[in-house]
Amino acid sequence: MSTASTALVQRAPTTLWGWGANKRVDCFVDQPQTPAQVGRSLAQPPGNAGSVARGLGRSYGDAATNERGQVLDLSTLDRYLGFDPATGTLECEAGTSLAQIIADFGPRGFFPAITPGTKYVTVGGCIANDVHGKAHHTQGSFCECVESMTVLLASGEVVRASRDERADLFWANFGGMGLLGVILTARLRLRPITTTYFRQRAIKVNDLDAMLAALEEYDHEPYSVAWIDPFATGARLGRGVLTVGDHAEPGDLPPALARDPLQLSGGPKLTVPFEAPEIVLNKLSIRMLNVVLETVLGRGKPIAHYEKFFYPLDAIGEWWRGYGRRGFTQWQFVIPLEDGPARMRQILEAIAVGGQLPFLNVLKKMGPASEGILSFPFEGYTFAIDFPVRDGLPELLAELDRMVLDAGGRIYLGKDSYLAPDTFRAMYPQVERWLEIKAKYDPEGVFRSDLGRRLGLS
Ligand SMILES: Cc1cc2nc3c(=O)[nH]c(=O)nc-3n(C[C@H](O)[C@H](O)[C@H](O)COP(=O)(O)OP(=O)(O)OC[C@H]3O[C@@H](n4cnc5c(N)ncnc54)[C@H](O)[C@@H]3O)c2cc1C
Secondary structure, eight states: OOOOOSOEEEEEEEEEOOTTOOOOEEEEEEEOSSHHHHHHHHHSOSSSSOEEEESSSOSSSSTTOOTTSEEEEOTTOOOEEEEETTTTEEEEETTOBHHHHHHHHGGGTEEESSOOSOSOOBHHHHHHTTOOOTTHHHHOOGGGGEEEEEEEOTTSOEEEEESSSSHHHHHHHTTOTTOSOEEEEEEEEEEEOSOSEEEEEEEEEOSHHHHHHHHHHTTTSSEEEEEEOTTOOGGGTTOEEEEEEEEOOGGGSOHHHHTSTTOOOOSOSEEOOSOOOGGGOOHHHHHHHHHHHHHHHHTOOSEEEHHHHHOGGGGEETGGGGGOTTOEEEEEEEEESTTHHHHHHHHHHHHHTSSSOOOOEEEEEEOOOOSOTTOOOOSEEEEEEEEEOOTTHHHHHHHHHHHHHHTTOEEOTTTOSOOOHHHHHHHOTTHHHHHHHHHHHOTTOOBOOHHHHHHTOO
């Protein structure tokens, strides 16, 4: 937890990027250390391109950058304000990371109730993207664990928002991409746990129909996620490995683990030291990496620590550098269940023959949508895949975006760098309602970001 009390205000521009490192822009970064300092920084923005909050920069695209404008780095706003062990309710500042919550509350038998695939995210960032995890089909998205939040508005006023108080502001913040105000604090419900381990099963599947059938068959399992071979075509299209699991009880653990059932682990064991030259990335190397991945996933042990179960990528620090100087993007969509298998097949075929280098991917079934006005998830199939940036990628993504739109689906803004504004509007039918709420709470359009300008949200 940070204890510093003085502001560290930098007025020289700093080059910033999202996790995909595919667009690097100069921004004026302030790092306020207290909520009062956030207010003072916001009142004196350097540049004239507005302000946006930033957490740990794990959004892949341009959500937390603001070219020539102010970026409020809130990652040191990480104090706990209260905890009730009877209910697991934690009140904390919005820059608190899930990694910090796990480190401090894991040993006391509590875990974040909803978590994405990295723990290096802040509570504010999780709200702004209404993040989802492996359990979306059974537990919903991040809003399910948030009781209330306090928000610094453009006017300088700090207000509370919850399901009962300023409900419009509350729900517009889920998927609101930091464009309504700065979330200063939040009250969250943590999940009681008896171990930090998971029971898991890996199921190897030979084609897409079998994979979607397996997702259906194991729908009752609290956590499920699949990886598919992005190079498999024809009859083998969609082959891959489905992993399902649930929290382990102490009695599930072998004696060596049962001695310390709430064990934590340290930070990344390995860090990519510099940006890989592009030559490293070719079709053969990516294909081989995918084969290795399939082998490793297929041999998953029956008991997995939360680090391996939830956060396998956190084991390698700064892994985005491995994709080279031009960076990469993650493209994630959700499409409705109805007609989903046929649409999914068309999209996967277009990726397989698209001439790009598809890599890490995740396929899963999502549950019902939340009330978050611009929240991404709804009931259907979601698929996320990494592409290193190479010539022709934006054109392929535009074609894929159109296929998703035709299927009645949408793209996840937390990962996106390339979506066109008209396609975005067609995908998110509640955008007009959200813009009305934006006009109510930020009438001068103080909160702006590169993503906001690109998509017409700011
Ligand atoms: C390895 C990896 C795996 C991931 N897996 C998943 C996954 O499984 N599911 C999923 O949903 N996402 C996933 N993500 C994406 C990630 O969870 C989200 O992008 C998350 O929002 C990042 O949080 P952050 O603190 O880094 O926020 P940033 O990326 O810094 O900011 C994200 C957005 O939040 C806003 N914001 C941040 N703090 C505040 C605040 N205090 N007040 C107002 N707005 C704020 C920013 O303006 C921006 O719009 C993954 C990312 C990585 C790198």
